[in-house]
Every structure is written in C-alpha cells, then in structure tokens.
Amino acid sequence: MPILNQTSPFRLSALVAIPALLVGLGGSGASAQDHVGQYEQADVEFGVRLYNANCVRCHSETGDAVAGVDLRTGTYSRADSDAALMALIRRGIPDTAMPPNDFSRAELTGLVAYLRTMRDFDLRGVTLGDETRGHTLFTGKGACSSCHRVSGQGPRTAPDLSDIGAIRTAANLHQSLLDPSGSMLPVNRPVRAVLSDGTVLTGPRLNEDTYTIQLIDQSERLRSLEKSDLRELVAVTTSPMxxxxxxxxxxxxxxVLAYLLSLKGLN
Ligand code: HEC
Ligand code: HEC
Structure with a gap:
C-alpha cells in the first residue's frame, strides 16, 4: 500500500504543513460510504470495469452465477456494511473459490458502488474510458504532463500523480478534472510569495515552519524563504489547472480518468 510514496514529495507535505494554510480541511468523505444509495456515477462506472475484469468469470454479468449468491440484491449475507464488503472482497472467502484481491481503496470503492447499484444501474450510455488512449491524451492533447509528474517524468510544479489512482476515488478524480478550483484540496493549494524586491513566486509548498517556507517555484527550483523577508505570503484558492x-x-x-486510476505508484 504505497500511500506515502517516495516519488510523491507533495503528499509528504500534508504531514508537516503548518495548519494555518490548511483552513477548510474538513473530515469529509469516508462516512458517506456507509449509506446505501449515495454512490457516485464515476465510482460505479469504474466498478463496472473492475467487475468485468475480475469477477464476471465466476459471478457472470448478471451476478447470479454462483450458487446461493445473487450479487444484484445489493445485500450480502457475509457483509452488512460497505466496509465489511470491502474487507470481504480484499480477503476473499477462505476455503471457497472466492479469491483474495489486492485492490486499492479507489478500486474497492468502485466495486462496492457497482455491487450496491447493480440491480438498477443502466449500462447503456456509460462511457468507459480507455487507459491506453488516456495515457496518450495525458502527454499529448490534454497537456497534463506539462504540469504533472508521473513515475519520475515531468515537472514538479503541480502534484505528482504517480500514485493518484491508489489514493483518490474515481468520483474524486472526475470532479478534479471537471472543476479543479472547486475540488482543490487545501494541501494542494499553491503558495504565492512576494519577495521584498517585488518578485512573485508561485508553486507547491513543500514544507513550512514558523519562520521559513519551502516551495517549488515556476522554474522548478526549490526555494527556501524567510517569512520575515516576504511582502506577501498566501495560499492561492484558484487552481492553476x-x-x-x-x-x-x-x-x-x-x-484520462481510466489512465489516472491505473496510476498506483508501483512502477
Ligand atoms: C474464482 C471464482 C470467483 C471470483 C473470480 C470472484 N468470486 Fe466472489 N464468490 C465466489 C464464490 C464461490 C462465492 C461463494 C462463497 C461461499 O460462500 O461459499 C463468492 C462470494 C462472493 C460474495 C459474498 C456474497 C454474500 O452474499 O455474502 C461477494 C460479495 C463476492 N463474491 C464478490 C466478488 C467480487 C466483487 C469479485 C471480483 C472482484 C469476486 N467476487 C470474484 C467466487 C468468485
Ligand atoms: C497549468 C498546469 C496544469 C495542467 C495543464 C494540468 N494540471 Fe492538474 N493540477 C495542477 C495543479 C497546480 C494542481 C494542484 C491544485 C489543484 O488541486 O487544483 C492540479 C491538480 C490535479 C489533480 C488533483 C490532485 C490530487 O491530489 O487530488 C488531478 C487529478 C489533476 N490535476 C490531473 C490533471 C490532468 C489529468 C490534466 C490534463 C487533462 C491536468 N491535471 C492538467 C496543474 C495542472
């Protein structure tokens, strides 16, 4: 589980950052998972893909191929909550054909979202993305790689996305793509620092303490600044993306979403 990955310095900053710049970081998200009926379309669609790749050969497209198990019902004798269902899918069921799987949180979220909605979910009109095409778009037409780094390639001026598929859900990522400013995580807010000579530096913050702040500037240089020397220091709330x-x-x-979901920091 590469939650903290060496290739992602930006993630580390979450642990050392001074809370002053982190206003608005609410404890949102996870708890919504326990309520059936609150599944996001992007998670369900990701789940469909995973189900087809990993589960369909035993459970079938309609979910009722294993004797005594009907996945479409949305309720399971061996799992009474989403958390229990995720644990079951990860661990498998010992001494049966149901295998264990090393799924990420995003993948488990997708699978559970699909299982819980399987009965009603209309597969028509769903645009399932293609990972390979997504990769091409990421480096080409989408110009994502002009700002983002993946597996050691690309600039450091925006969050490293090498393990983004392991730490965000499909719905989170989809939202980030459609509305970068509205879904910007406080920890990802770039810093804007104005030096005493008027020079403006903007970029991701790497670290901060009472007297100094370290950031990566527009030219990808690591800058360590004394706060008392600065004319201005703010966290930017509009995404540059x-x-x-x-x-x-x-x-x-x-x-592109399919490609992002494939990035799990393993290579
Ligand atoms: C190799 C065959 C196989 C594969 C692949 C498989 N399963 Fe299963 N699964 C089973 C069998 C067999 C059972 C019933 C075990 C038992 O209770 O005897 C089962 C049981 C389950 C249950 C428990 C149902 C309940 O009512 O408690 C869930 C949920 C489930 N599978 C989900 C999945 C998901 C999701 C995947 C894909 C990630 C998957 N399975 C892949 C064979 C498989
Ligand atoms: C002009 C530079 C720029 C471009 C181009 C850009 N991004 Fe970003 N992106 C950023 C910055 C800066 C952030 C951090 C602030 C934020 O979250 O909006 C970010 C945030 C993100 C996040 C959220 C990261 C997280 O930790 O949740 C994702 C996902 C993302 N970008 C994907 C993409 C994809 C895919 C593309 C191409 C379609 C793209 N970006 C194009 C600069 C850029």
Missing part, C-alpha cells in the same frame, strides 16, 4: 473539458471531450475525459 484548466478544467479538462477546455481541451478534451467527454470520451477523452473518461479515457
């Missing part, structure tokens, strides 16, 4: 729909159509966004 354009909405993906500025350059990509709906199918292409789905492709």
């Amino acid at each position: 354009p909405p993906a729909t500025d350059v990509l159509d709906e199918q292409e966004v789905a492709d």
Whole structure:
C-alpha cells in the first residue's frame, strides 16, 4: 500500500504543513460510504470495469452465477456494511473459490458502488474510458504532463500523480478534472510569495515552519524563504489547472480518468 510514496514529495507535505494554510480541511468523505444509495456515477462506472475484469468469470454479468449468491440484491449475507464488503472482497472467502484481491481503496470503492447499484444501474450510455488512449491524451492533447509528474517524468510544479489512482476515488478524480478550483484540496493549494524586491513566486509548498517556507517555484527550483523577508505570503484558492473539458471531450475525459486510476505508484 504505497500511500506515502517516495516519488510523491507533495503528499509528504500534508504531514508537516503548518495548519494555518490548511483552513477548510474538513473530515469529509469516508462516512458517506456507509449509506446505501449515495454512490457516485464515476465510482460505479469504474466498478463496472473492475467487475468485468475480475469477477464476471465466476459471478457472470448478471451476478447470479454462483450458487446461493445473487450479487444484484445489493445485500450480502457475509457483509452488512460497505466496509465489511470491502474487507470481504480484499480477503476473499477462505476455503471457497472466492479469491483474495489486492485492490486499492479507489478500486474497492468502485466495486462496492457497482455491487450496491447493480440491480438498477443502466449500462447503456456509460462511457468507459480507455487507459491506453488516456495515457496518450495525458502527454499529448490534454497537456497534463506539462504540469504533472508521473513515475519520475515531468515537472514538479503541480502534484505528482504517480500514485493518484491508489489514493483518490474515481468520483474524486472526475470532479478534479471537471472543476479543479472547486475540488482543490487545501494541501494542494499553491503558495504565492512576494519577495521584498517585488518578485512573485508561485508553486507547491513543500514544507513550512514558523519562520521559513519551502516551495517549488515556476522554474522548478526549490526555494527556501524567510517569512520575515516576504511582502506577501498566501495560499492561492484558484487552481492553476484548466478544467479538462477546455481541451478534451467527454470520451477523452473518461479515457484520462481510466489512465489516472491505473496510476498506483508501483512502477
Ligand atoms: C474464482 C471464482 C470467483 C471470483 C473470480 C470472484 N468470486 Fe466472489 N464468490 C465466489 C464464490 C464461490 C462465492 C461463494 C462463497 C461461499 O460462500 O461459499 C463468492 C462470494 C462472493 C460474495 C459474498 C456474497 C454474500 O452474499 O455474502 C461477494 C460479495 C463476492 N463474491 C464478490 C466478488 C467480487 C466483487 C469479485 C471480483 C472482484 C469476486 N467476487 C470474484 C467466487 C468468485
Ligand atoms: C497549468 C498546469 C496544469 C495542467 C495543464 C494540468 N494540471 Fe492538474 N493540477 C495542477 C495543479 C497546480 C494542481 C494542484 C491544485 C489543484 O488541486 O487544483 C492540479 C491538480 C490535479 C489533480 C488533483 C490532485 C490530487 O491530489 O487530488 C488531478 C487529478 C489533476 N490535476 C490531473 C490533471 C490532468 C489529468 C490534466 C490534463 C487533462 C491536468 N491535471 C492538467 C496543474 C495542472
């Protein structure tokens, strides 16, 4: 579980950052999982893909191929909550054909979202993305790699996405693509620092203490600044990232999403 991955210095900053810049970081998210009926479309669609790749050969498309198990019912004798269902899918069921799986949190979220909605979910009109096309768009038309780094390639001026598929859900990522400013995590807010000579530096914050702050500037240089020397120091609340729909159509966004979900920091 590479939650803290060496290739992701930006993630580490979450642990050392001074809370002053982190206003608004609410404890949101996880608890919504316990309520059936609150599943996001992007998670369900990701779940469909995973189900087809990992489960369909035993459980079938309709979910009722294993004797005594009907996945479409949305309720399971061996799991009474989403958390229990995720644990079951990870561990498998010992002494039966149901295998253990090393799924990420995003994958488990997708699978559970799909299982719980399987009975009603209409597969028509779903745009399942293509990971390979997504990779091409990421480095090409989408220009994502002009700001983001993946597996050691690309600049350090935006969050490293090498393990983004392991730490965000499909719905989170989809939202980030459509509305970067609205879904910007406080820890990802770039810093804007104005030096005494008027020079403006903006970029991700790496570290901060009472007297100094370290950031990566526009030219990818690591800058360590004395706060008392600065004319201004603020966390920017508008994302420098354009909405993906500025350059990509709906199918292409789905492709890029599929690619992001494949990034789990393993290579
Ligand atoms: C190799 C065959 C096989 C594969 C692949 C498989 N399963 Fe299963 N699964 C089973 C069997 C067999 C059982 C019933 C075990 C028992 O209780 O005897 C089962 C049981 C379950 C149950 C428990 C149902 C209940 O009512 O408690 C869930 C949930 C489930 N599987 C989900 C999945 C998901 C999701 C995947 C894909 C990630 C998957 N399974 C992949 C064979 C498989
Ligand atoms: C102009 C630079 C720039 C471009 C181009 C850009 N991004 Fe970003 N992106 C950023 C910055 C800066 C952030 C951090 C602030 C934020 O979350 O909005 C970010 C945030 C993100 C996040 C959220 C990261 C997290 O930790 O949750 C994702 C996902 C993402 N970008 C994917 C993409 C994809 C895919 C593309 C191409 C379609 C893209 N970005 C294009 C600069 C950029």
